[in-house]
Amino acid sequence: MAVMTQTASPDPVQPASGGDRIARFFREYYIYFVLVAVVVLLSVANLDKFDLFERGNFLNQNNIINILRVSAPLLTLAGAFTLLMVSGYIDLSVGSAMSLSAVIYALLAINGVPFLPAFALTVVAGAGLGAINGFLVVRLRITPVIATLITLSLYKGLALLLVQDGVSAIKSGGGLKMPSWFNTYGRVGTFLELPAAFWVAVIVTVILIVAQNRTLLGKYAAATGGNPTAAKLSGINTGAIVFLLYVIVGMTAALAGIARSSFMSLGDPLSGDGMELTAILVVLLGGTAFSGGEGRVIKSFIGALIIMALTVGMLTLVPAYFQTLVLGAALLAAAASNHLVSRKESRS
């Protein structure tokens, strides 16, 4: 998958002309312009009906808080998913892993396990799910797409089985009651009126940014994605790197599941459905090459903000059934523009 790509690093020998510099600047920072453009567009779209900060308009404080709250799962996932794709691998099972974690977390909570142990156990379970992916890909050498398609089906089946027949999700009822603290984590504002789940997403992202920029993990991931053979020959244990990245993705999927489950106050075995597509979308939107080698955690984070702002903000303009079409078109556009840019760079 990653064999054909060249790492697109700017050539230091060639003197950059003015036009080149502008192009490079735009390529480096376009994602922030897109974010600003989306926010501005959504803010002015309803100005005929509401004032700029009035309730009902995009920039209303409650609306922003709400968007950031529901974004927590995607924001948590985006960074780790980026590193995995930078190393040239993919995980289609994140949606199912997220659903399964949500169910596990809700089951633990409803059976009387306190917050911290339930939280920790779920994250450990998520690491286990990631380790299974890593094992299939690294040890059994099954193609990543197929391996994670297998676990997509497996985790989804497990999540559905953990929920009793005839009930759609883990929730209060049948003699068991969801504890009152359950939705605090994903819903109740702590700092700046934003819930803990959002701040956990920020902390995870900061850790991963540091890991990408300041530690060997980031360099090794890029090397593995850019040219796996060269990486292996220069002594990098690419198998271990990839395995570790799958485990990290599994852990963030668990965190995302906890956030979603807490926000909805139930353990829904379908809550993560389609998350793998959204994750791929935001990572590609952030400029990560699908074939690996390059990509930035922070840009995927911004990409996730853009997609969440779009999907939530769109609801005031068009009916909800436009969502799939818009996301699909965005996915195609992001994939195509990415690919054209990296092809141009590798040619010059």
Add this chain to the structure above:
Amino acid sequence: MTVSTATEATARPGRRLSDEAFITSLVAAVAVGLFIVASVAVPNFFQPLSMLNLITNNWAVISLGVGVSFLLVSGNFDLSVGGIVALSGVLAVWFAQAPDGANALSTGFGFPTWLAIVCAMAGALAVGGLNALFVVALRVPSIIVTLGAMMVARGIAQVITQGSQRNTNLPDDFGVLGNLTMFGTSVKLPVVLMIVLVLVAVFIEKKTVFGRLTYWIGANPVAARLSGINNALHLTRLYLFSAAIAGAVGILLASEFKSGFSNRGTLMEFDALVISLLGGIAITGGFGSVIGMVFGALILAVVTSAATGMVLSPDWQFILKAIAVFLAIVTQTWALARRNR
């Protein structure tokens, strides 16, 4: 990259079976073996009607599997077929609905049924063209393109049906195609069409230049291009072929239920991929066969219906699918490695 032995599928002289025929027989043997085990172990499994159902219940996925198999053999994914099934069905219904409905969802264009079908097929082919454009001309990886195209196709279907379905105000002859029974039996037209499609596909695969070129491109795209094969044109045709099958499946399903439902065909693209993999088609390209895919579908059908017969909850199907694909991939890799040692 992985399952690498599968691509070294050159039959050594003096061997009676090629690797491909070997894997296909292996898959067929597993299908028959599972069938016998299920007949013995599961009560009420061994009945003529339930055996017939193994095929007839799966006509849609097997038909889709034909197009998906050809693309996999050429080294490309097609995960858009489920979306196309929804889109073409919704389009056919929309074009056929009378223009004087009581509300937006019961108002269509009032086209005669045949014209509605032609228009729906055009919509399906447009999605196939979109796939080809992005994969061939822009060289974007096919898995991303076809997932995006799946979302776009399903998204358009959802917009047309406002997120639900259109099923009123349809002409009577719209429901004929999908419900026509054949030869005085309960077998419906779509099942017969599926069998014809499989036979034609096997012929194309084994006996035509077109079929062999597909393998060549899948085995080594660069060598194929350097030997003067027009890869781009070939892949475009394959994507249109697959989209046409998916479009026809969508129209037949819409006709069978007399409704265009925007969520129809959900996960069918994954099922089509799963049966192709079970049937021994290598994801790396250049290896596999349509016959294998059909046996792969039989394996999945036997496993899931046996599970239902043993009164397992339907939720088990996802786990069974996962285990079946896992075992198939591992045993096929192992068997080929052992054979070519």
